Amino acid sequence: MNLYRSKLVKKIYLAGLLMASNQVMASDDCQFGGLVNQSDWVERVSLASDDCYKSWFNAPKGTALSLYSESSLKNIVLELDKSIVSYRGEESEAKRIHNLSEFIRAAYYVRYNNRSELGSFSKDFSVMVAHIADRFIGSDNARLLGAEQADAMYSVTLLVDNIRQLPITMDSMLTLLESINPENSQSYEFIWGVNNLFVAMFGHIYLDEFYEDLLLHPEYLERLENFVHDNLWLMGTEAEMLLHHAVREIGRLLVSDKEAINQSVVRFLKKVMRDHGLDGEQRKLWVAAAEMLLHYEPEIAESLDIPNQKIVLEQNLFVHRYQCEGPAVIRSQNLTKEQEVEACEKLREAENEFHSLVKSGQVPVEDDYNSELEVVVWKDKSSYSTFSHFLFGNSTNNGGQYLEGDPTKADNTARFLAYRTDSDTLSILNLEHEYVHYLDGRFNLYGDFRQTMAKGNIVWWLEGFAEYAHYKDKNQGAIRVIGKDNYSLSEVLATSYDDDANRVYRWGYLAVRFLFEKHPTEIEQLLGYARKGEYSTWSKEVQRLGSDYDQEFTLWIKSLANDKGQEPESEERPNSDKITEMSLNSSATYSAKKYQEHLFYIDVPDRVTEFKVSIKGDGDADLYASYDRVAHYFDYETADYKVGASNEAIIFEPQDDGFVVPGRYYFSLTGRDSFHKVIVSSVAEIEAVEDSSQNYPTVLENGQTEIITVDGVYYVGLYVDEPGTVNVSVKPVDDKHGNIDLYIGLDAWASKENFDIPAYDILDYKYVNFEASKPGYVYFTFDSVADSRKFELTISH
Structure with a gap:
């Protein structure tokens, strides 16, 4: 990134x-x-x-x-x-x-x-x-x-x-x-x-020195293998990931072209698969080994019958299958019959609302054979992370994923992967959102995902419509982003998946909602193009919508942000005496009796790349969290709890764009037993925001031309990657007549008193060249003798 x-x-x-x-x-x-x-x-x-x-x-x-x-x-x-x-x-x-x-x-x-x-x-x-x-x-x-x-x-x-x-x-x-x-x-x-x-x-993995060292020390690989075999007691504990990661990273050594290393690795992976089979908790190790062989040594994987073993594993994991009254077939690890019925009802309601919104007449687009959707429901996040990529090929650093496949093929299987956040209630994360992706692809969008994306200007619809179809006018997470990084409608409609989650999901939602509420005929026209696969026309029309409605959209979002009547009825808004605010990168100390809970929330801004909340201390405290709704020990989305300890952490993974979803995160710190001193800490890393102060030097690339204004002292740096001649061209671009002095340092910043190469009295065009004897930075200090001057500066080597 x-x-x-x-x-x-x-x-x-x-x-x-x-x-x-x-x-x-x-x-x-x-x-x-x-x-x-x-x-x-x-x-x-x-x-x-x-x-x-x-x-x-x-x-x-x-x-x-x-x-x-x-x-x-x-x-x-x-x-x-x-x-x-x-x-x-x-x-x-x-x-x-x-x-x-x-x-x-x-x-x-x-x-x-x-x-x-x-x-x-x-x-x-x-x-x-x-x-x-x-x-x-x-x-x-x-x-x-x-x-x-x-x-x-x-x-x-x-x-x-x-x-x-x-x-x-x-x-x-x-x-x-x-x-x-x-x-x-x-x-x-x-x-x-x-x-x-x-x-x-x-x-x-791509550094030759690493593999050369492994050849010199074959005992390193032996010790890693012994660690796995000697510490199977870690399975089922918080530390079992050490075994998974050991198997995977040993397997990843197959990247090497060193035959001796590869032979040892293949021998180890085969042994792991023999020892741990497809039954019980230790099948996680089988999966780790099999996945590495499939990826790096597919011929060996084929000879070991791994593709067929994948089918067996899938059947063993998903013992429940339920056909809804519609296209969805729910496959799950542990849903009860009542929960399957409840999930089908949610999907049926979402489907009815979808067809009402887009006026599809329930007629699929041409050449779409995705008449059935497989809804794969994992029992928890851990199972999703361990098995889903191996079985279905989806990424797992997310809250679920829809895989459309190729809808033009009659034998295609459309499916979305989701996981449960609670074993007692239905709680399937992003159930309706992912289902809307399926419906959108079948009834609104001709072709597969690649064809849909080919002409651009459509991400706002793909994610924004899925959000709108689910939330309607009750998306407080989207309302709260207004006023932070406001975008014009044109900018939102040009959104790509490279943009941050707020722009993709929340601003996409706002754009879709605006057009549905204010210009529904425009939506109908756009969907007419999409259903015929006319994505070039879609893209041009979307650009027109931006220019036509930019001003109206700006006024609309302002009125939306000021409308106090948009609070969803079901959302609990805590009083100040019930919940407290905690800042990013801060800590607080709590005590509690058994079953007492402390509630707090943390607002996560845009462009956060890492976000972790942890606790440590005495007694027995547990930490629970939810996004955009109050968390309790009895109602939460994610948790980390250890019996008899107060040493836990919840890590919020970045999305596909590399950033943690911004918004409000609610937490409950609850006493499983009493505790007297538990420290809650929040840690976040935020992408750099550049500073534009003129007191800071400029870094130039080789051969780059930059217009600089020298008013006082001005600093420029250039990185020289090898010894050679450095050429400096300074050309005034204003009509002033003040002199500028230039001092050049080869190892440190230069000044009037301390420099390696001087260039006094730059009044008109000035050219300087000199030799740099080693790689590293060269330092240029400009000093205006009198008035400020504007110059065109080019430095090359």
């Missing part, structure tokens, strides 16, 4: 190398912007609070010139080394290691996301970091189970993936994995810290 799609040139924060007197940055906090001018910035990082992390990871790309340059970051690395050497397991020491590791991770994260422009850290630098990390991972202190201590271990082990130096730490990380036991397997942080071995293995 490209976090910097909007521009190639951005303004960036200045750093220790940049000592311009006109900077005005906060100096009393650990936010990235507050660090750049501080002489004690390393200590500020060491003592930071968690809520500063997001600013580190979201720092603009030009930080490669400043705190995230190798020369500056080395100070953090050395401080981390010193902290690890002196570490005795105290909470404050662990927090220091955690902070320093996160800062280094953030530097690598920013560099990686902009590697084509900024380059990468040198191998020598990454190797140095890896040896320091290895010293910690290999120590007994890495196994400490306090919350801060486990957080430190998690951060250091995850750092290994960032720096891509797993060969250096592999032995230590395997030893840490082998230390898993009934006690530490209860620690959420410890489990995920140990799991970072598999995160790093996945990150190294």
Whole structure:
């Protein structure tokens, strides 16, 4: 995912190398912007609070010139080394290691996301970091189970993936994995810290050095295999994912072209499948092995009869089948007969409302043979995540998915996959939404999904109509986005699946609702085109609708936002004495008696890439959550609970666009037994928002021309990826006559007093060339002697 799609040139924060007197940055906090001018910035990082992390990871790309340059970051690395050497397991020491590791991770994260422009850290630098990390991972202190201590271990082990130096730490990380036991397997942080071995293995699958090291150390693969065989007791526990991930990442080594490795991997996967079969909980391991063979060695998979075994597994999992009075056939793991009837009734109501809305006459589009729909209902999210991709090929980082297939083929099977959020009630997530996708494809949209998407300008309808058909005028989640990132109708109608979830679903809903309520004949006309497959005409007409109704749409959404009568009758709106607000990246402490619950909510803005809410403390507390409706321990959408513990976390996965669905998330912290001190923490990472302040330097790409206005001191950086000649062209584009001085630094920001190459008195056109002897940044400082000047600047190498 490209976090910097909007521009190639951005303004960036200045750093220790940049000592311009006109900077005005906060100096009393650990936010990235507050660090750049501080002489004690390393200590500020060491003592930071968690809520500063997001600013580190979201720092603009030009930080490669400043705190995230190798020369500056080395100070953090050395401080981390010193902290690890002196570490005795105290909470404050662990927090220091955690902070320093996160800062280094953030530097690598920013560099990686902009590697084509900024380059990468040198191998020598990454190797140095890896040896320091290895010293910690290999120590007994890495196994400490306090919350801060486990957080430190998690951060250091995850750092290994960032720096891509797993060969250096592999032995230590395997030893840490082998230390898993009934006690530490209860620690959420410890489990995920140990799991970072598999995160790093996945990150190294295309690196030759990783496979060369495995050839030098065949015992590594043996130890991984032994871990799986020796720790089957983990099945059914919170830590069973370590076994799944071990099998999958061993299997993924088949990417290698090393025959010795591949033979060992295939032998291991075959053994897993022999030992664990299709019955019981351990079939999850069979699936992990079979999926890797199907993907990387299909001929071997065929010889092992895996395709037929998939059919057997599917039959074993879905023991219930119920034909609704209509196209839907419900296949489920554990729905009761009453729940099947209830689900069919919901689908029947949705179908009747659909036909009434679009006036289809219940006549399918031509060449559509999807007369039957298979509704596959998993018993829970865990089963959906474990089996659904293997059996049906859908992605599982979502709340369900509709797979249309090719409707022009008579033997095609249309199906949608969904999962239950509660075993006692029906609670099938997105049931009506996904069913509308099926109806839309059969009665409104000619052809398959690919044909529908070919001419553009249709995503707003696909998702917006599914939302509108379900919610009608009761979609408060959509109403709440008005006023945040308002879009014109033209912009909404041009939405693609690359846009964020708010724009796709909520603004899509608003556009569809607007047209249904204000211009229903336009809807009828559009559907006429879609039913005949005239998507080029659809696209042109949609663009016309945008230009015709932009102004009306803007007024309509304003009136909608101000209309107090739109609250849905069924939605509970808590009073202030019943529920409290909690901010992102904050924490709060609670106590409670047995069965007492504390209710709170968190508003998640747009462009959040990670969102986690966790609890830790004494007693026995459980955490429950729902999206856009109040959560209780008896009524919720998702939960994480452990009997006898208060150490849980709920992670909200990003959608296909890479972002967590924005909106209001409700939580219930409930005492299964009493607790006296439980800390609730929310952690989120938000995509960087670029800063446009003129006090920040500009990063240019090779050969790029930029118009710059020099008023005082102006800074420009260029990354040179190899030694060679650098050419600088400066051409005035205004009619002023003030001189500009240019100072060039090869290793640091230049100034009037300290520079490598000067270019005084730029009055008219100026051309400068010089040699850069090594890869890295070249630093250009412009200083206006008198009035401000505007120049056309081009730098190439």
